[in-house]
Amino acid sequence: MLGTCLENVRKKSPLVHNITNYVTVNDVANAILAAGGSPIMADEPSDAEEITKICNALNINIGTLNSRTIDAMHRAGKMSQKFGHTNLLDPVGAGASSLRTQTALNLMREIRFDVIRGNASEIKTLVKGSGTTHGVDADKADAVSDDNLDYMTWFVKDFARSTGAVIALTGAIDLVADSEKCYVIRNGRAEMGRITGTGCQLSGIMAAFAAANPDNVLEACAASVCMMGLAGEIGYTHLQPYEGNSSYRNRIIDAIYNMTADTLNEGARYEVR
Amino acid sequence: MLGTCLENVRKKSPLVHNITNYVTVNDVANAILAAGGSPIMADEPSDAEEITKICNALNINIGTLNSRTIDAMHRAGKMSQKFGHTNLLDPVGAGASSLRTQTALNLMREIRFDVIRGNASEIKTLVKGSGTTHGVDADKADAVSDDNLDYMTWFVKDFARSTGAVIALTGAIDLVADSEKCYVIRNGRAEMGRITGTGCQLSGIMAAFAAANPDNVLEACAASVCMMGLAGEIGYTHLQPYEGNSSYRNRIIDAIYNMTADTLNEGARYEVR
């Protein structure tokens, strides 16, 4: 059950090392804490390598990457893999610039990721090896819809097969798959796209879920996606008419903080294909 | 009409590349999203140069600058100019250190800015080529008041003439001018000065407004200043007695999110000189 995955996060409080962008890093930290994990950030190469050793998971997010942090990503990623920790890649902006695309591809070449989470354009860029995303949001043409759901379900399973990672392709409809099974998730609200960093927060939380449920990584990742979307639904009900995206950001993290296993089990909307 | 400028932002959703400080960057991103634009951040020189190509505007903010990001500012600025995008400079702390003053002056020498937005001390530093600001807030002696309004109106028009940029000098009274016309704007509240980054947020929003209204940059910049001040007024009415600057920050971004063209047209308080 998805709720059990959440309870394991609360019980084990996994320490998640985040090498992530400075735009959304504070919300990532508070979201991980809200979920029951413990965040730490370090991006100087030698420090990142050492900090990773004491952690349970590594969340590599390539937004606002630079040459120093790219080095840190590689060194920490290899160390994390060596120690058998959970490795997650969030290829922010892959397809929007060659540095981002190449960095994501290089990381995938050198490090075995347990989980890769991105929007449709980013994931397609990783599969094709190049892309033309306009910005950090997914192109509309790439979106998962009921019309292309069969194809996209096959697509993410196939990418899971070739990488050995759980693939989480998130958007209006979220797909979370290994090579055999794909969760098709319909939690969440469109207004979440008007907040910066809900995807980054999800990656941090997902790393905590995967680390706390090592025998059940696929379901744990699906649970984190359902929880994030459900928190978006719950948070929205507490908004006043005069409130907007800044308050909504707080309400979502608050809803994660107050999420129970029962609420998650009852509110999760998904099918498995 | 000012409201039309806002509607154009909502309609076109300009992609704004921000090379900005890490103190207020999250609020800048959420403020741009609230206004209807789309933010992206990249500050590794090669990445910044490439990301700028897919954007509509570039917002260069020199707070927490370093040698790497200064290089990124120059390279992205030149690329943005080459592509005919909107270029905005926010010279945070010009006058407070020689690196900041010189960086702002060097950028102005090498890049043609469409808009320059700063407080009175920062703008005076740019005009004189040196300054003695104490921190990142304007010195009281530099403030625009009814007593020096004629002179200051001339001063910003003259700077607009010499630079070819729209100049936005913001404070208790805001001045937004090209060489011919100056908007004198009286929206806003003093308590906004107790929140970090309202100026940075305004610069990001202003870049979006200027990019979405290329034939009407002066009015678009004035519209963004009126909107920010009006959001400060509206947000304040929703504060509880026990709330302070942290909630006020959220309320202002929320008010931008809910701003309509009508509200802006009715609430804007300005005269043109």
Place this chain on the structure above:
Amino acid sequence: MLGTCLENVRKKSPLVHNITNYVTVNDVANAILAAGGSPIMADEPSDAEEITKICNALNINIGTLNSRTIDAMHRAGKMSQKFGHTNLLDPVGAGASSLRTQTALNLMREIRFDVIRGNASEIKTLVKGSGTTHGVDADKADAVSDDNLDYMTWFVKDFARSTGAVIALTGAIDLVADSEKCYVIRNGRAEMGRITGTGCQLSGIMAAFAAANPDNVLEACAASVCMMGLAGEIGYTHLQPYEGNSSYRNRIIDAIYNMTADTLNEGARYEVR
């Protein structure tokens, strides 16, 4: 009286230069503003050195340190000391990696700090010269409790004696000591540990308090600790049942913003040993 220390911050509005981590920097800035101080951030070495000159205090926080910012810390710290400003060290993660431990120890060797603030594990690492902290939170085994209060009181006084600094060791029970006197403070709530950066915020505020009360640094530091904890207590009373750590973060800063000398005097819970 503690309230007088707060009034001095409000009256003098000390300018606090923060070389701090990018995770919590925005909250640090808003917390300093809420307390009545004025924040500025600069971490490029030459800029940091020059910006420090116009400030009243320097807050060095080693979270997300890198080789460039470590250089900035040293140069700014020496300049700040030369100008007789207040120097504060927050050794975030000392004990969690050798870079963090060594950086903190090197800074203490080269710069005379007026105040050192950390959790129990960080402070113990500085005393012993090495440590094994798991993350950026204190190990439970290191916590101050009623059982070890006599020893820990002696411990912080002894460290204050050997360093010449006021030592603030914060946790469920906070200790603020010079070589003669130790404030044992019991304000605050456990839920504050579920928010990222309350410790970082406290360091920024403490630097402002110390700078505004140069003849009374020990009491000023104790006042800032009582105020932060009391703000945590007050902020908690304004939380709705559906709110969590993200809203709580705002409520605490709001409570600092609205804190009066009387509220602080009445709500502070401490004894002097």
